[in-house]
Amino acid sequence: MGNLTPKQIVEQLDRYIIGQNEAKKSVAVALRNRFRRSMIDESIREDITPKNIIMMGPTGVGKTEIARRLARLVEAPFVKVEATKFTEVGYVGRDVESMVRDLVEAAIRMIKNKEMDFIKDKAELAAEDRILDTLLPTKKRKTVNALGMLLKGHDGDSDNEDDDENTTDQSMSNTREKLRARLRSGAMEDAVIEIEVEDSKHSGIGFLPGMGNEDMVIQIQDIFGSIMPRKTKKRKTSVREARRIFEQEESQRLLDMDEIIEKAIDASEQHGIIFIDEIDKIAGKELSGGPDVSREGVQRDILPIVEGTTVMTKYGPIKTDHILFIAAGAFHMSKVSDLIPELQGRFPIRVELESLTQDDFKQILTQPENALLKQQKELMRIEKIELDFSDEAISEIARISFILNQSSENIGARRLHTVMEKLMEDISFNAEDLSGRDILIDAEYVHKALKEVVQEENLHRFIL
Numbered sequence: 001m002g003n004l005t006p007k008q009i010v011e012q013l014d015r016y017i018i019g020q021n022e023a024k025k026s027v028a029v030a031l032r033n034r035f036r037r038s039m040i041d042e043s044i045r046e047d048i049t050p051k052n053i054i055m056m057g058p059t060g061v062g063k064t065e066i067a068r069r070l071a072r073l074v075e076a077p078f079v080k081v082e083a084t085k086f087t088e089v090g091y092v093g094r095d096v097e098s099m100v101r102d103l104v105e106a107a108i109r110m111i112k113n114k115e116m117d118f119i120k121d122k123a124e125l126a127a128e129d130r131i132l133d134t135l136l137p138t139k140k141r142k143t144v145n146a147l148g149m150l151l152k153g154h155d156g157d158s159d160n161e162d163d164d165e166n167t168t169d170q171s172m173s174n175t176r177e178k179l180r181a182r183l184r185s186g187a188m189e190d191a192v193i194e195i196e197v198e199d200s201k202h203s204g205i206g207f208l209p210g211m212g213n214e215d216m217v218i219q220i221q222d223i224f225g226s227i228m229p230r231k232t233k234k235r236k237t238s239v240r241e242a243r244r245i246f247e248q249e250e251s252q253r254l255l256d257m258d259e260i261i262e263k264a265i266d267a268s269e270q271h272g273i274i275f276i277d278e279i280d281k282i283a284g285k286e287l288s289g290g291p292d293v294s295r296e297g298v299q300r301d302i303l304p305i306v307e308g309t310t311v312m313t314k315y316g317p318i319k320t321d322h323i324l325f326i327a328a329g330a331f332h333m334s335k336v337s338d339l340i341p342e343l344q345g346r347f348p349i350r351v352e353l354e355s356l357t358q359d360d361f362k363q364i365l366t367q368p369e370n371a372l373l374k375q376q377k378e379l380m381r382i383e384k385i386e387l388d389f390s391d392e393a394i395s396e397i398a399r400i401s402f403i404l405n406q407s408s409e410n411i412g413a414r415r416l417h418t419v420m421e422k423l424m425e426d427i428s429f430n431a432e433d434l435s436g437r438d439i440l441i442d443a444e445y446v447h448k449a450l451k452e453v454v455q456e457e458n459l460h461r462f463i464l
Contacts, residue, residue: 006032009073016069016370017062018363023351026053027070030324030349034271037322052306052325052346054279054336057353060412063328067275076271077107077264083279083327086298096301100311100318103272107264108315112255119254126254127246128183131239134193136176189240196232197245261315272323276302280329283338299340306346356405356412361398364413372420383431385439392443397423400450423449 004012009028010021017024030051037048055063064080071078079102086096116123182188237245282295305311308321327347336344356364365373373389380387389397401415411418423446427439 003035004032004073009070012073013066013069016368017065018367019356019360020057020062020066020353023055023057023062023066023353026349026351027066027326031070031074034324038270046321049308050322050324051349052327053349053351054347055326055328055351055353056280056331056336057328058330058332058355058410058412060410060414061353061356062413063353064275064277067273067326067328071273074271075110076273077103077110077268078273078275079103079106080275080277083276083298083302083329084281086282086301096298096305097311099274099276100268100305100320100323101313103274103323104264104268104313104315104318107268107272108260111260111263111267115255115260116251119251122254123247123250124243126250127243128180130195130246130250131183131193131242132176132179134195134242135179136172183239189238191239192236193239193242194234194236195242195245197235198232198249265316265318268323269319270322274323274325276325276327278329279327279339280331280334283329283331283334283336296340299343303340303343303346306343355410356402358398358402361401361413361416362394364416365394365398372416376420376424380427380431380439384435385427385431385437387427388438388440390440390442393441393446396443396446400446400453404453419450419453422453425449 006025006028009031010024013024013028030053033048034050037045040048055066057063068078068080070076079099081099081102085094086098087094179188282298305320306325308319310317310319312318325347336347336350365371373394377387397416397419401419404419405411405415423441426449427434
């Protein structure tokens, strides 16, 4: 899906995100430029760097969702980080370079999952053979038979021995195929067998007192984990569970991790997207002390990564020159101009997202493929309840959500979650008594259920 046109990208984003057309347009163009860059001559390709984007807007208007859906759309490695979790070098906390390491890990997971889909059939067959070996250990029986004959001194009558062995092999093969047929038919899923599995309880280093940098702790744990010998233990489990365990183990054996890492590094460098949220929280000048003392230092540490540098990871060096950075923040207490000038220059595209209107709330409830009302209907269907909402009820939910955002803290579309949970509270709690019924939620029910949430004085302030 990498060759989608900007209009097609916006159409795909419209399926999940309501409004914010300017932001969608900007990210669609940035994504299309990546495809264009990949198609041009190599002599000029390296000089074309991505145009990073900074999105400004209140919480809950879709900043993170736009970036996440964008990455999923083109199957690009994606990682979301919080700028507030990073600290300047020398302080206790996360190092800014960890965002690149996180991106590589995300790329490895993504490519590994793709590769596992290709080898799924081979892994299933290998797992089936291991279950059959557990149920019918043919090699052991052959060894026992051979040892028994040697002990009895039966080494003269070789023809009879060969005949007996061939007959035994044929019999075992027939038995094995019968067992295979029963396994595939699902007749033995609940049968209990004893298998050998890898013992996950390894004696790692645990917590190292005095080590404040969590990235360093994670890397040291990885090193110790790879050095420690793998132990196995016997475990009784059902055939169903044994199949799942064996399929995972066989998939790991079939995967070429060197090739996966090589692909992941290339995908991270050429197609990776890093979403830096809450960037407005590190904007502004240094204070004389306190918890914000290192925030300008964090900006200076982020700068070389966004400009283009090489970050060392446990998989090798990663160049950040062509990673697309999308930053976002509410910027209600600060402005983009409060960021250091060098960092501002590395985010040439600036998009302001609009606050959600009452009509936007109504569309969010019904239009997206994962709309809130669809989610509630599916949840209740599990309880054998057919739930429906009248048009008046939908309008009222949208109106109340909009009013609450205006009269108190504006938390964007997240307000709908608060309102919907309160609205559905009684029905969800009494679901077992309502099983088998059709329930229509109308405007009257909405008023009754949400009367505690919405104070009358707040409503009157918005009545013209």
